Amino acid sequence: DSGVTQTPKHLITATGQRxxxxxxPRSGDLSVYWYQQSLDQGLQFLIQYYNGEERAKGNILExxxxxxxxxxxxxxxxxxxxxxxxxxxxxxxxxxxxxTQYFGPGTRLTVL
Amino acid sequence: xxxxxxxxxxxxxxxxxxxxxDCVYETRDTTYYLFWYKQPPSGExxxxxxxxxxxxxxxxxxxxxxxxxxxxxxFNFTITASQVVDSAVYFCALSEVxxxxxxxxLTFGTGTRLQVTx
Numbered sequence: 689d690s691g692v693t694q695t696p697k698h699l700i701t702a703t704g705q706r707x708x709x710x711x712x713p714r715s716g717d718l719s720v721y722w723y724q725q726s727l728d729q730g731l732q733f734l735i736q737y738y739n740g741e742e743r744a745k746g747n748i749l750e751x752x753x754x755x756x757x758x759x760x761x762x763x764x765x766x767x768x769x770x771x772x773x774x775x776x777x778x779x780x781x782x783x784x785x786x787x788t789q790y791f792g793p794g795t796r797l798t799v800l
Numbered sequence: 801x802x803x804x805x806x807x808x809x810x811x812x813x814x815x816x817x818x819x820x821x822d823c824v825y826e827t828r829d830t831t832y833y834l835f836w837y838k839q840p841p842s843g844e845x846x847x848x849x850x851x852x853x854x855x856x857x858x859x860x861x862x863x864x865x866x867x868x869x870x871x872x873x874x875f876n877f878t879i880t881a882s883q884v885v886d887s888a889v890y891f892c893a894l895s896e897v898x899x900x901x902x903x904x905x906l907t908f909g910t911g912t913r914l915q916v917t918x
Binding site: 690721723730731733736738743744746776778780785786788789790791792793794796 | 833835837843844845846847850891895897898899901902903904905906907908910911
C-alpha cells in the first residue's frame with residue numbers, strides 16, 4: 689500500500705458526460721501528479737500540483753482540468769468525454785520534485 | 801526531449817531462471833533520476849528503486865539487482881531465480897525537472913511484460 693488513495697476504483701460513463709476523479713496524497717506529501725495510462729499512448733504525464741499551485745502541464749487536453757485543495761487532496765475533472773478517454777488514471781504524490789513518486793491504485797475509466 | 805526505451809515487449813521464462821530487463825534512456829540533463837516500477841495484473845504501480853545520475857553503484861535487494869551504466873545510458877534490472885509472483889509489467893522511468901526547476905515529471909518507457917511459468 690503506497691499510502692495514496694484514489695476514488696472511485698472503476699467508473700463507467702457515456703460519451704459527452706463529465707466525471708471527477710479524486711486523489712488523496714500520502715501524509716506529508718505536497719506534490720500531486722496525474723498520469724493517464726492507455727493502450728496506445730502508454731503512461732503519460734498530465735499535470736502536477738504543489739501545495740495548491742499548478743506547477744506543470746503535460747499532455748493534458750483542454751477538456752480536462754485539475755485542482756489541489758487546501759487539505760492537499762486533488763481532483764481531476766474530465767468533461768465532454770470521448771471513447772478515446774477510456775484509460776487508467778493514476779495519481780501520484782511526492783514530498784518534493786526530486787523525490788520518489790508513489791502511485792495510487794488508479795481509477796479505470798470506461799467511456800461507452 | 802527525454803526518452804526511455806524498453807526494447808523488450810514481452811519476456812517468458814520458467815520459474816527459477818534469471819531474467820534481465822533492459823532500459824536505455826536519453827537526456828540532456830546532468831542531474832536526473834531513474835526509476836523502476838512494477839505493475840502486477842491487479843493494475844497498481846509499485847515503486848521498486850530510484851537511482852540518481854551521480855551514483856553509479858549497482859544495487860541489490862534480495863532477488864532484485866540493478867546495473868546502472870551511465871556511459872551507455874542504461875539502467876538494467878535483473879531478477880534472479882524468478883518466481884511466478886514476479887509476473888507483471890515492469891516500467892523504467894526517467895525524472896525530468898521542468899519549468900525552470902520548479903516541477904518535475906516522469907517519462908516512462910513502454911514497459912516489458914514478464915511472464916514466469918512453472
